[in-house]
Amino acid sequence: KAGVTQTPRYLIKTRGQQVTLSCSPISGHRSVSWYQQTPGQGLQFLFEYFSETQRNKGNFPGRFSGRQFSNSRSEMNVSTLELGDSALYLCASSLGSGANGYTFGSGTRLTVV
Amino acid sequence: AQTVTQSQPEMSVQEAETVTLSCTYDTSESDYYLFWYKQPPSRQMILVIRQEAYKQQNATENRFSVNFQKAAKSFSLKISDSQLGDAAMYFCAGFMDSNYQLIWGAGTKLIIKP
Numbered sequence: 001k002a003g004v005t006q007t008p009r010y011l012i013k014t015r016g017q018q019v020t021l022s023c024s025p026i027s028g029h030r031s032v033s034w035y036q037q038t039p040g041q042g043l044q045f046l047f048e049y050f051s052e053t054q055r056n057k058g059n060f061p062g063r064f065s066g067r068q069f070s071n072s073r074s075e076m077n078v079s080t081l082e083l084g085d086s087a088l089y090l091c092a093s094s095l096g097s098g099a100n101g102y103t104f105g106s107g108t109r110l111t112v113v
Numbered sequence: 114a115q116t117v118t119q120s121q122p123e124m125s126v127q128e129a130e131t132v133t134l135s136c137t138y139d140t141s142e143s144d145y146y147l148f149w150y151k152q153p154p155s156r157q158m159i160l161v162i163r164q165e166a167y168k169q170q171n172a173t174e175n176r177f178s179v180n181f182q183k184a185a186k187s188f189s190l191k192i193s194d195s196q197l198g199d200a201a202m203y204f205c206a207g208f209m210d211s212n213y214q215l216i217w218g219a220g221t222k223l224i225i226k227p
Contacts, residue, residue: 033214043204043217056213088156097210099146104158 002027004105006091012111018079021108025072025093032074033102034066037088046089048098049074081112115140117207119218126195127226133180134190134221136205146208147181148215149190153201161203164188192223200225 005024013019025032034046045058049068066076072093078085088109092102117138126132138147149161164172164181171179176193192199205218 031213035215042219043215045214045216048213050213058214090158092158098208098213098215099210101146101148101160101163102158102215103160104150106155106157109156 004091004093004103006089006105006108008108009106010109010111012113013081015081015083015112017081018077019081019110020075020077021089021091021110023074023076023091023093023105025074025091026103029093029095029103030072031094031096031098032068032072033092033094033098034074034076035090035092036060037090037107038086043090046076050096078110083112086110086112115142115207115209115216117205117216117218119205119221121221122219123222123224125224125226126192128197129194131191131193132195132223134192134203134205134223136188136190136218138186138188138205138207138216140186140207140209142209142211144210147179147188148206148208149177149179149188150204150206151199151201152204152220158204162190195225197225197227199223 007022031050033048047057047066052068063079068074088107090107092104094102145166147164151159162174180189202220204220206215
């Protein structure tokens, strides 16, 4: 059974550009969550989707957005990139609410220069 | 507000010995779940063990076990017979069904000495 797949694994962007990250969950998993990981702030919740509906959103500016498609695949977009957006972005999927635990992808390492 | 605190930035243990990683949390919810995740240098977060708050029995997964003290809001992870492959960052996290998100501790870097 394939795991959670995140693409790309590495990305270098320039300040002011926008970026789209992709996440394919485990087959059958309908919940997809996104987290930002940085050395200074640790792991912070971005948003969670279930059956194409955003159920919760973290405390991030509106430049961060996401969506989920009917096949449960999810994308997150960051517009007008800032240096501080450099981070590891982790995607996780679960069958339902996440109470049974999430399965994580290997992340996308975004560097903004 | 829900918080998770890991006060040990780094721990080291001799191979084959036992180590305990500490975690405390705070929540006003009555129904919640606690997890320990492991993140090796490969970056992928791996679920180590899960505890349901309404269960008094401590969870165990092979060499990994927890000491869940609900009244004290403490959730420590014990690793027995430590192996070189256990070296990683370990994160404690809490989950409440009411907000669909994991609340994370800052992590503990575990070093295994051969």
